[in-house]
Amino acid sequence: MGDLAVGARSGHEGPEERPGRSEESVPPVGEDAVPSGDDSGDGDGRDGRDSEGASPAPKKQRSFWKELPLLIGIALVLALLIKSFLVQAFSIPSDSMQNTLQQGDRVLVDKLTPWFGSEPERGEVVVFHDPDKWLAGEPTPNPNAIQTALSWIGLMPSSEEKDLIKRVIGVGGDTVECNGTGPLKVNGKALNEPYVYPGNTPCTVDDGGGQFKVKVPEGKIWVMGDHRQNSLDSRYHQQDKHRGFVPVDNVVGRAVVVAWPPTRWSTLPVPDTFDQNLTAAAPGAFALVGAVPLVLWRRRRLTVGNTRVSGSRTAG
Numbered sequence: 616m617g618d619l620a621v622g623a624r625s626g627h628e629g630p631e632e633r634p635g636r637s638e639e640s641v642p643p644v645g646e647d648a649v650p651s652g653d654d655s656g657d658g659d660g661r662d663g664r665d666s667e668g669a670s671p672a673p674k675k676q677r678s679f680w681k682e683l684p685l686l687i688g689i690a691l692v693l694a695l696l697i698k699s700f701l702v703q704a705f706s707i708p709s710d711s712m713q714n715t716l717q718q719g720d721r722v723l724v725d726k727l728t729p730w731f732g733s734e735p736e737r738g739e740v741v742v743f744h745d746p747d748k749w750l751a752g753e754p755t756p757n758p759n760a761i762q763t764a765l766s767w768i769g770l771m772p773s774s775e776e777k778d779l780i781k782r783v784i785g786v787g788g789d790t791v792e793c794n795g796t797g798p799l800k801v802n803g804k805a806l807n808e809p810y811v812y813p814g815n816t817p818c819t820v821d822d823g824g825g826q827f828k829v830k831v832p833e834g835k836i837w838v839m840g841d842h843r844q845n846s847l848d849s850r851y852h853q854q855d856k857h858r859g860f861v862p863v864d865n866v867v868g869r870a871v872v873v874a875w876p877p878t879r880w881s882t883l884p885v886p887d888t889f890d891q892n893l894t895a896a897a898p899g900a901f902a903l904v905g906a907v908p909l910v911l912w913r914r915r916r917l918t919v920g921n922t923r924v925s926g927s928r929t930a931g
Contacts, residue, residue, distance in 0.1 A: 701727050703867070704874065705742050705778065708753075711840035711848070712780060713812050715740065715883070721875035722780070722883070726868040735783045735836050735866050737801065738889035742867040743838075745777040747855035749847065780870060781838035781848050782810075785831040787863075788895050792828035793818035793850075799839075802895040807888045812842040819843055824850035824859070835860035 707720040716722065724742050735741050785791040790802050797817030798805040808817055819825030827850060831837050838861055840846025849859040873881045 701725075705780065705867075705870070707780065711842050711846035712740070712782070713842040713845075715782075715810050715841045716780070716870075716873065717879065719876075720873050720879055722870040723872045723874050724868040725871050729866065729868055734863055735786065735869065736885070736889075737783055737786060737789075737893060738885035739783045740780060740870040740883050741783055741836075741838070742778050742780045742870060743861050744865045744867065745779060746857050746861050746865055747852065749779060749852055749855075750777050778867060781840050781846070783836050784839050784849075785829075785837035787831055787833035787835060789831045789837070789893070790828065790895060791831065791837050793826055795826075796820060801893045804891060804893055808886070809888075810841050810886055812845070815843040817843060819850075824853055827853070829853075829859070831860060834863050836863060836866070837861075 703724050703726055705722050705724055707716045707718055707722065710718050722740075722742075784799065785801055792800050794800075795818060799808065799817045800806070806817070811817055829837065835857065837849045837859070839848045839850065849861070851859075853859040870883050872883065873879050
């Protein structure tokens, strides 16, 4: 009976040895012990797994086709804002601005500066709404659906808008005149106009309006085409309700760039001839300047002719 010892202890109070493992394989337990696990985990010893032991599912990326409608919507909103407040494209429908602009050119018009109170200036090429049936009888284009959509968002000119494009010659207060074949004068000063179509004269000798002298009212402008003998501009509408002048409120904006075709790309600066001082002198200023010598002369005459006045001044 002494040979059979069941449940024998090793002589110390420690955990029982499990079958199949030696004492050397038991890891030491103490303050310096480091729990086993992959160092690349998240620090909880579970290799980045969640509280339930499952790995987090990666976020699924939206497909391009689902994002496309959103991108198109944003692009349309931006295009409408740009068209309404910044820049709009217009097509040149005639030859009245040759050779500065050719029929079929696409120009970009600055619509931003008028929002800040800027008004047209002499020499600028401007787009403006028809003041009083200037385009009566002109054929209206019949665009297809794609052209209509592009014009609605501002990527193409609208076929329904009755707009014209001319050069500003005179602004409110200016006197503009044409005698014979020219030169064209603003406030008595002749303009050198290299932009006038080759072979044209600055002024046209005819009975329809080519010979004129007008004073531009405040809030209006006087416009003319660069192709002087092929432009129905302010000269030939002096019988309408605005007497040929264009209200400033009708001006859409200034044409700044020829954007299409690429071979025609160019800017549209104000010609140097408009840099000279063309401002009309106020009538009151002329009257004041003319009155000063007269007053001095009369004062001198009274002083010399009146001995009492003269004597009192010398005595005093």
